[in-house]
Amino acid sequence: MRPIEDSYRHKGLRKKLVDIIRKKGITEEKILSAINTIPRHFFLDSAFDEVAYEDKAFPIEEGQTISQPFTVAYQTQLLDVKPFEKILEVGTGSAYQACVLAQLGVQVFTIERQKKLYRYNQSFPFLKKYSTIKYFYGDGYEGLPTFAPFDKVLITAAAPDIPKKLIQQLKIGGIMVLPLGSGDVQQMMRITRLEMDSFKEELFDHFSFVPMLGGKKE
Numbered sequence: 001m002r003p004i005e006d007s008y009r010h011k012g013l014r015k016k017l018v019d020i021i022r023k024k025g026i027t028e029e030k031i032l033s034a035i036n037t038i039p040r041h042f043f044l045d046s047a048f049d050e051v052a053y054e055d056k057a058f059p060i061e062e063g064q065t066i067s068q069p070f071t072v073a074y075q076t077q078l079l080d081v082k083p084f085e086k087i088l089e090v091g092t093g094s095a096y097q098a099c100v101l102a103q104l105g106v107q108v109f110t111i112e113r114q115k116k117l118y119r120y121n122q123s124f125p126f127l128k129k130y131s132t133i134k135y136f137y138g139d140g141y142e143g144l145p146t147f148a149p150f151d152k153v154l155i156t157a158a159a160p161d162i163p164k165k166l167i168q169q170l171k172i173g174g175i176m177v178l179p180l181g182s183g184d185v186q187q188m189m190r191i192t193r194l195e196m197d198s199f200k201e202e203l204f205d206h207f208s209f210v211p212m213l214g215g216k217k218e
């Protein structure tokens with residue numbers, strides 16, 4: 001069971017988490033404020049209540065993870081999010097990252113390949129708060145051609161290569177952030193689509209994500 005009450009203790013722990021993330025190098029106040037607003041313990045089984053505000057990744061259903069808050073903030077900062085943008089997220093997972101984006105005033109299109117996780121989120125009451133998030137069950141490698149182009153694309157699973165179809169769904173001037181690599185550790189990459197066929201690639205720190213897998217899972 002997941003908790004539904006947000007106590008003063010939780011709020012206090014959240015503030016401490018924000019301080020930790022700030023010390024690690026997140027400077028954008030609106031991102032820190034989003035993390036301070038969203039009750040992360042709502043996304044975890046009550047067994048994790050004591051640790052929900054540690055800066056760590058935790059297991060959720062189906063052997064997947066809720067990303068480390070610092071990692072969520074880091075990817076969000078690299079995306080350079082502006083209000084009203086259209087953002088494609090690959091790997092809904094717990095939907096915590098999607099909520100952080102929605103809290104920044106953007107429109108989120110998020111895809112999950114595991115039906116059970118997708119279904120779980122359909123009946124997770126807290127997510128009703130964010131009507132700007134649209135959930136899709138499908139293979140993130142395909143993106144969402146019907147809703148393309150996007151201002152930003154965020155991949156929250158380790159991509160062994162740059163997914164070509166997702167690059168094609170970026171607007172000119174658009175940005176894609178992804179953990180690139182097939183091993184246990186990946187390097188964060190930011191790709192900016194400068195022109196139709198011209199891209200800038202930048203590399204950042206190393207992280208460890210669950211793999212981006214092809215196809216859907218029932």
Ligand code: SAH
Nearest residue numbers: 066067091093094096097113140156212213
């Ligand atoms: N953004 C999530 C992190 C989830 S972990 C959060 O905030 O909690 C990565 C997720 O990506 C997993 O749920 C996994 O099932 C999903 N995933 C992996 N490959 C995928 C693909 N090709 N398409 C869509 N989702 C994928």
